Amino acid sequence: MNWRNLADEILAGRVVQREEALEILASSDDDLLALLDGAFRIRLAHWGRGVNVHVLRNAKSGMCRENCAFCSQAIGAYSGVDRYQTQTVEELVEGARAAHARRAVKYCMVTATRGPSDKDLDVICEAVRQIKQEMQIHVCTSLGLLTADQAVRLKEAGVDRFNHNLETSCRYYAEICQTHSWEDRVQTIRHVKAAGLEACCGGIVGMGETVEDRVDLALALRELEVESIPVNFLDPRPGTPLGDLERMRPADCLRALCMFRFVNPKRDIRVAGGREVCLRHMQPLALYPANSLFTEGYLTTPGQGESQDARLIEEAGFYIRSINEDSVPTEAEPAGALAS
Numbered sequence: 001m002n003w004r005n006l007a008d009e010i011l012a013g014r015v016v017q018r019e020e021a022l023e024i025l026a027s028s029d030d031d032l033l034a035l036l037d038g039a040f041r042i043r044l045a046h047w048g049r050g051v052n053v054h055v056l057r058n059a060k061s062g063m064c065r066e067n068c069a070f071c072s073q074a075i076g077a078y079s080g081v082d083r084y085q086t087q088t089v090e091e092l093v094e095g096a097r098a099a100h101a102r103r104a105v106k107y108c109m110v111t112a113t114r115g116p117s118d119k120d121l122d123v124i125c126e127a128v129r130q131i132k133q134e135m136q137i138h139v140c141t142s143l144g145l146l147t148a149d150q151a152v153r154l155k156e157a158g159v160d161r162f163n164h165n166l167e168t169s170c171r172y173y174a175e176i177c178q179t180h181s182w183e184d185r186v187q188t189i190r191h192v193k194a195a196g197l198e199a200c201c202g203g204i205v206g207m208g209e210t211v212e213d214r215v216d217l218a219l220a221l222r223e224l225e226v227e228s229i230p231v232n233f234l235d236p237r238p239g240t241p242l243g244d245l246e247r248m249r250p251a252d253c254l255r256a257l258c259m260f261r262f263v264n265p266k267r268d269i270r271v272a273g274g275r276e277v278c279l280r281h282m283q284p285l286a287l288y289p290a291n292s293l294f295t296e297g298y299l300t301t302p303g304q305g306e307s308q309d310a311r312l313i314e315e316a317g318f319y320i321r322s323i324n325e326d327s328v329p330t331e332a333e334p335a336g337a338l339a340s
């Protein structure tokens, strides 16, 4: 496959087929730089060389009653993660100040739960109102399964985006979680979009799924028209059912990112959890397909720190986008046009 030609066809409006996406994942190491070049052509056209930096906040940790097999916060995991109830409004606002100081365009508050209680929602909504009054930062929340009314409440409070990952393909999901279904997750994304929130929805690769499952996840996200796609690489957590799996090879992580870019060319694609430990010295190459990353670590594991991430971005010839550029590309105006 000539990846450059395929990229040009996609930029001209053609849609990648399932077989082509599978071919990306089956490509050889000899072909990796050519594949990255093709993915970069698409990324450059829509996002320029800008990188959206996001900061996560674990607003309620551990004790989740769901049984997602990858998650160290599930009630059945013997993982020793911190356990605490929903943080106070003051703590959440303080977290936003710290994220703002690190040049984050998005601050994402996450709770380990099946879905938010009324009390949790009150706290999150009040925190969002105060954050929006005090500083220029976009707010994302990730609170589990949502009802239609809860999505509307979040929108009215000023939330910009809601995260809820599909995690994997419909076929493989039952192997990963039995306390809720893949369709439950899809329904939450539909509520999010109906309420006028942007949808952030991605998954985790490296959980024992097939390459077909990876492609089916990317295709499902295309069908749902989610604005943002975090691509996580499993960092197997001790004490979880997936704790003994091996980490993915860096080249396979890069192929997965390229596949998500080819299938979802305009989306805000984030190289997410597992970046440092799975990609290792290959991290800078992830910025060719992906236009976004988390800094300052993840929910239960540390990252390499903000100054290292800033160096990574700048030394690779990219730059950290400001909030004024934090838009999702449209037909009329690719976000990359702002950066050029």
Ligand code: SF4
Residues within 6 Å of the ligand: 064, 065, 066, 067, 068, 071, 072, 073, 074, 075, 111, 112, 113, 114, 144
């Ligand atoms: S619902 Fe979220 S916090 Fe709970 S076990 Fe699943 S991934 Fe972990």
